[in-house]
Amino acid sequence: MTTLFFATDVHGSDICWSKFLNAGKFYGADRMILGGDMTGKAVIPFVHQGGSNYRITLLEQVFDAANEEELTDLFKRVRSRGYYPYMTNPDEIAELEKNPDRVSAIFLAEVLKVVKQWMDLADKKLEGTGMNIYCSPGNDDMDEVDDIIRASKHVLLVEGQVIQLDDHHEMISSGWSNRTPWDTHREEDEDQLKVRYEAMTSQLKNPHNAIFNIHVPPHKSNLDEAPELDKNLRPVLAGNSMKPVGSTALRQSIEKVQPLLGLHGHIHEGRGTSRIGKTLCINPGSMYEQGTLLGAIVRLGKNKVEDYVLTTG
Amino acid sequence: MSDLFVRKATGLVRSWSVMDAFVYALFSINLITLGLYSFSQMYYFEGGMVNALIVSALFIFFEVVVYAALISVMPRSGGDYVWQSRILGGAVGFILAVTGWWFILWLWVPLYGDMFRHIVLVPILGVLGAKDAALWFAGTQNGAFTASIITLIIVSIFITLGMKTYARIQKFSFYGGMLGLLIVIVLLLTGSPATFKAGLEANATSMFGAAPGVYDATVTLGTNAGAITPFSGGSFSAVFLVIPYLVFFNLWPNWGATLYGEVRGATDFKRNVAGMGWALAVTTLLAVILLFAIKQTIGWEFYVQAGGAWWNYAWGFSPDAPALPVWPYPALLAAFLTTNKALQLLVVVLMSLWWFGWSGTVFLSSTRVIFAAAFDRLLPEAVAKLDERTGTPINALLMMVVPSVVVAYLFAYNIASFQTLTLCSTLVIAVTFLGTTIAAIVLPYTKPDLYKASPIAKYNVAGIPLITIAGLIFGGFLVFLLYQWIIDPNALYGIGIKNTSSIYYMLGNYVLAAIIYFGFKAYRKSKGIDLNKVQAEIPVE
Numbered sequence: 101m102t103t104l105f106f107a108t109d110v111h112g113s114d115i116c117w118s119k120f121l122n123a124g125k126f127y128g129a130d131r132m133i134l135g136g137d138m139t140g141k142a143v144i145p146f147v148h149q150g151g152s153n154y155r156i157t158l159l160e161q162v163f164d165a166a167n168e169e170e171l172t173d174l175f176k177r178v179r180s181r182g183y184y185p186y187m188t189n190p191d192e193i194a195e196l197e198k199n200p201d202r203v204s205a206i207f208l209a210e211v212l213k214v215v216k217q218w219m220d221l222a223d224k225k226l227e228g229t230g231m232n233i234y235c236s237p238g239n240d241d242m243d244e245v246d247d248i249i250r251a252s253k254h255v256l257l258v259e260g261q262v263i264q265l266d267d268h269h270e271m272i273s274s275g276w277s278n279r280t281p282w283d284t285h286r287e288e289d290e291d292q293l294k295v296r297y298e299a300m301t302s303q304l305k306n307p308h309n310a311i312f313n314i315h316v317p318p319h320k321s322n323l324d325e326a327p328e329l330d331k332n333l334r335p336v337l338a339g340n341s342m343k344p345v346g347s348t349a350l351r352q353s354i355e356k357v358q359p360l361l362g363l364h365g366h367i368h369e370g371r372g373t374s375r376i377g378k379t380l381c382i383n384p385g386s387m388y389e390q391g392t393l394l395g396a397i398v399r400l401g402k403n404k405v406e407d408y409v410l411t412t413g
Numbered sequence: 414m415s416d417l418f419v420r421k422a423t424g425l426v427r428s429w430s431v432m433d434a435f436v437y438a439l440f441s442i443n444l445i446t447l448g449l450y451s452f453s454q455m456y457y458f459e460g461g462m463v464n465a466l467i468v469s470a471l472f473i474f475f476e477v478v479v480y481a482a483l484i485s486v487m488p489r490s491g492g493d494y495v496w497q498s499r500i501l502g503g504a505v506g507f508i509l510a511v512t513g514w515w516f517i518l519w520l521w522v523p524l525y526g527d528m529f530r531h532i533v534l535v536p537i538l539g540v541l542g543a544k545d546a547a548l549w550f551a552g553t554q555n556g557a558f559t560a561s562i563i564t565l566i567i568v569s570i571f572i573t574l575g576m577k578t579y580a581r582i583q584k585f586s587f588y589g590g591m592l593g594l595l596i597v598i599v600l601l602l603t604g605s606p607a608t609f610k611a612g613l614e615a616n617a618t619s620m621f622g623a624a625p626g627v628y629d630a631t632v633t634l635g636t637n638a639g640a641i642t643p644f645s646g647g648s649f650s651a652v653f654l655v656i657p658y659l660v661f662f663n664l665w666p667n668w669g670a671t672l673y674g675e676v677r678g679a680t681d682f683k684r685n686v687a688g689m690g691w692a693l694a695v696t697t698l699l700a701v702i703l704l705f706a707i708k709q710t711i712g713w714e715f716y717v718q719a720g721g722a723w724w725n726y727a728w729g730f731s732p733d734a735p736a737l738p739v740w741p742y743p744a745l746l747a748a749f750l751t752t753n754k755a756l757q758l759l760v761v762v763l764m765s766l767w768w769f770g771w772s773g774t775v776f777l778s779s780t781r782v783i784f785a786a787a788f789d790r791l792l793p794e795a796v797a798k799l800d801e802r803t804g805t806p807i808n809a810l811l812m813m814v815v816p817s818v819v820v821a822y823l824f825a826y827n828i829a830s831f832q833t834l835t836l837c838s839t840l841v842i843a844v845t846f847l848g849t850t851i852a853a854i855v856l857p858y859t860k861p862d863l864y865k866a867s868p869i870a871k872y873n874v875a876g877i878p879l880i881t882i883a884g885l886i887f888g889g890f891l892v893f894l895l896y897q898w899i900i901d902p903n904a905l906y907g908i909g910i911k912n913t914s915s916i917y918y919m920l921g922n923y924v925l926a927a928i929i930y931f932g933f934k935a936y937r938k939s940k941g942i943d944l945n946k947v948q949a950e951i952p953v954e
Contacts, residue, residue: 123951142418
């Protein structure tokens with residue numbers, strides 16, 4: 101029997117990444133799979149105020165650090181939410197406000213710096229354990245992330261690949277999603293997703309025993325319910341109006357292939373499990389801002405899912 | 414956070430409209446259903462109704478602060494269940510969540526059904542001339558049970574339609590219901606006691622077959638029932654003793670709060686407080702205005718006496734049937750002020766929207782808790798199954814509907830004095846709220862890193878976190894309510910240790926929850942899944 105641990109959408113949270121690296125041992129899993137969206141959503145400028153003083157605005161609250169200890173504490177707070185600290189000064193901030201390209205470059209540099217740190221940490225922690233992490237970046241992850249992952253020894257980039265997870269189970273993986281209102285890095289139309297999935301499913305030797313590690317959840321699976329937004333990206337009816345936003349191409353593929361297991365993420369509030377025919381689909385959700393690693397432990401038998409449970413770590 | 418350094422990423426949405434949050438919260442503390450239903454039952458108190466409304470709202474504002482703060486620290490997490498599980502432990506979280514958001518809703522079904530017949534069925538049938546049908550629904554146990562069954566059908570349809578559609582029904586109901594309320598208030602403020610008395614005599618006899626002299630007979634029956642509750646005034650303690658009954662109506666501005674989405678900063682905390690807080694304030698103000706309008710034309714004493722006459726008979730304290738053979742619904746009484754049948758029908762139809770826009774809430778929260786428990790493997794996977802074609806959570810719905818039919822039957826036919834359990838519906842949820850409030854009080858101290866990195870980290874009063882201060886005030890308020898309900902030293906609320914049915918019923922809820930929790934935990938352990946471990950925090954280092 102194979103026990104796998106799956107988590108997703110850690111969005112730059114150092115705490116969640118550290119927990120993920122420890123999760124295999126903690127839960128007794130022998131396969132580790134990280135869904136997409138490992139990068140964070142915001143850079144927090146630490147603006148130098150002279151001397152050893154810095155000021156930041158975190159979640160619309162202003163915090164000041166007057167010494168090294170307070171600065172370290174603020175760094176920790178920022179990183180715990182998956183945001184990236186950036187040391188700067190008022191002059192640079194004024195300049196950056198006129199130069200969005202430079203802001204993007206800073207953002208990318210900060211993201212890649214942290215991904216590199218994460219890969220180094222993973223290689224250090226997993227060395228000698230015999231454990232690897234299967235990873236396919238999600239729609240929010242920049243393309244440049246891939247090269248850093250490729251350079252890692254124990255984090256394996258499996259985007260678009262069919263891999264043999266154990267003696268009985270193959271796994272296909274993709275972090276690409278259907279279109280979102282945010283025009284993110286890895287999203288495409290449903291017919292393109294269909295082609296992407298077929299390119300992998302056609303290679304499966306035993307499709308009914310396969311695992312679909314696909315970032316986006318299938319359409320109308322109850323794992324893809326997100327607040328309906330108006331044209332200004334404002335949730336309508338105070339977030340009470342939820343609608344399915346998953347991929348129709350993925351749903352069709354699951355209905356057709358009927359794999360053993362689907363592992364999904366993307367919709368943080370879509371935590372749950374669902375069956376599409378014989379396929380068990382899981383979205384463990386994400387609470388990365390709170391430093392909580394949501395995940396799923398799945399025990400795979402030869403031709404069935406023996407058991408599973410969602411975790412809150 | 415400056416948008417300069419925020420990139421485009423999935424889920425980064427703008428804040429929701431305060432108006433939308435306001436509408437949802439306003440419907441949760443529903444003046445026409447919960448409010449008028451409870452006001453009519455509160456005929457024997459010595460404290461002023463208006464005073465109690467205002468004082469209770471002041472305390473409940475701290476509930477708004479507690480929930481808005483928790484949403485800010487732990488957004489999109491699933492509400493009370495997750496907050497309590499993470500801060501107070503899995504057993505507390507599960508038991509308090511399933512009792513407060515699932516089991517006790519079985520008891521709310523006959524209450525929703527009772528309001529359905531009094532606010533929707535009877536007035537509309539009466540105005541349409543279907544006297545016998547109206548009286549059957551209004552005054553028979555079969556009518557009460559049938560109203561509960563229809564309620565279950567309607568609510569199940571709402572679940573099948575899904576949140577997106579129901580949210581739109583709510584919005585439409587809000588505007589229609591508000592228009593209806595405006596017409597009612599105008600009718601009441603432009604009428605006079607004399608025209609009301611004449612309208613009551615004419616319409617009560619023609620619509621519902623009341624005997625002539627219905628006004629005076631109601632006054633006599635109400636006086637005999639001990640109807641004394643004043644419009645305002647009363648001693649400090651008398652006013653406070655009204656509140657444990659009144660909160661059946663206004664303890665719920667937080668009902669939809671757990672749905673509120675990503676919180677990006679302190680502004681969103683303020684928006685949450687504003688949405689729920691304004692709903693509480695406006696509902697309180699509307700209640701005072703409506704009661705004032707009732708006082709001006711219907712007459713406060715008559716209104717209280719009519720409530721006393723109705724409930725004194727309904728609860729079996731008196732063998733004398735009320736002279737007005739239908740529940741004294743102020744909107745219907747206001748409609749008696751006009752002879753225009755079309756206007757009468759418009760009033761009762763528009764006012765019925767207050768029920769339709771609110772009733773779906775009875776199961777929506779319950780199905781979420783059932784799903785969450787199933788995902789945590791504390792219930793079988795099958796309960797979270799969706800119908801492939803419609804997406805309806807059929808099994809979860811059955812777990813609401815089937816027990817509700819049983820409880821509705823017990824309630825309608827008053828078996829084991831079930832009709833005395835009305836306030837248990839509020840007590841059990843208040844216990845759940847108390848668990849959440851305790852979690853809020855200790856949060857800054859038990860989860861300091863989580864709290865410090867939240868949008869409310871800088872909100873302090875005299876160096877103490879606002880969430881703790883608000884929690885202590887609201888928690889104290891809840892403890893007062895629980896003491897009054899359970900001990901009931903003045904014999905005012907009819908539940909608690911003086912009512913064995915209520916104690917057995919409530920304890921039964923908690924015992925059932927504990928059996929499910931510990932039973933499934935042991936079962937999963939036998940299958941190799943340690944639920945303690947899957948909910949434990951993974952070491953970071």
